[in-house]
Amino acid sequence: MAQSRQPQPLAATSVLSFHDAVELFLVLAGEHLQVGLPTQINFSQYWDKLAAGLPPNTQLPSKKAMERMNKLRVNLKHHGAVPSPTDIDQVRADVLTFFTDATPLVFGGTFTQIDMIDLVTRQQTVNFLQYAQTCADKGDLPQAMAALSIAFTELIEHYTETRRSAHRPPFRFGDLRDYRDESSRIRGDREARKLNLGGLVGYVRDISKQLSSLTTATKQIQRAMRVTALGIDYTRYAKFGVLAP
Structure with missing residues (x-):
């Protein structure tokens, strides 16, 4: 259409x-x-x-x-x-x-x-999709879009999560932990100021910021690789990401 x-x-x-x-x-x-x-x-x-x-x-x-x-x-x-x-x-x-x-x-x-929902075999995902349809029928589009976003994330994680198996999921593309920028905490460290380690603290603070930025970028790349490897059109996925909360 x-x-x-x-x-x-x-x-x-x-x-x-x-x-x-x-x-x-x-x-x-x-x-x-x-x-x-x-x-x-x-x-x-x-x-x-x-x-x-x-x-x-x-x-x-x-x-x-x-x-x-x-x-x-x-x-x-x-x-x-x-x-x-x-x-x-x-x-x-x-x-x-x-x-x-x-x-x-x-x-x-x-x-x-x-309904295209009938083609989805994973029941957990189906439940979220049906809830999204119910919300849409009531005119609650924000809630419907939120449910669609959760359904999509749940299905992607199903195919990429680590399971107790000798083989790693082929669509996971490695493990990646979250990293929080610690530059503010490092800058306010009293013991470091007492030891007059201002230069070292500044250097470590810059590294912390860089690690945080690098982790964020790597997670975005990892997500894009997972979506693409699963056969999803990345342009349409990006549009969905903009529309969904």
Whole structure:
């Protein structure tokens, strides 16, 4: 959806994504309905083939609209004809209508019930995500974002924490302890002033500041390496970090 709202010509490729989403739905529908679909099949043939698995005199909706989308895809992919903004808006609306109408017909549930939370296998993370959704439904977006942040951190730590095992977690990238800048305490040390160790104290104070800065930077690099190694888009993660508390 977001891709289709980008400025032209970036939005044009959303037609390809919309088509892929619909075709994947049709293939999955064939498996669910136990309809043997041929390996080579034209896009418009899905409707006739899948009708065999539906109740009598029933057919998947939006055939004409999806054929219109497929024609735009062919023109873009094979002939370089860029769809207009109006065409893209129409495709977006048609695809949403198709999913909304076809999902209960094939799977018996509503399209709005489909939730990415169902793909998360770790229950602790799921609990935080469900709480975030509950807060969002109530309009408490700050609390929802906080719960999302906790859920993300909990899942990352699950894959990077040290466990009692002969093998270290591959995504941990070493152990790192927190270090607090002690320069203020060192500067106020009375015994050091009595011994006239001002120069040494200043030197140690600078080292303390440097260690604190180095620890902070290393932790940020470590975090970035963990996120990237787990296959997460770092740019999107950084945006999430700005939005979430």
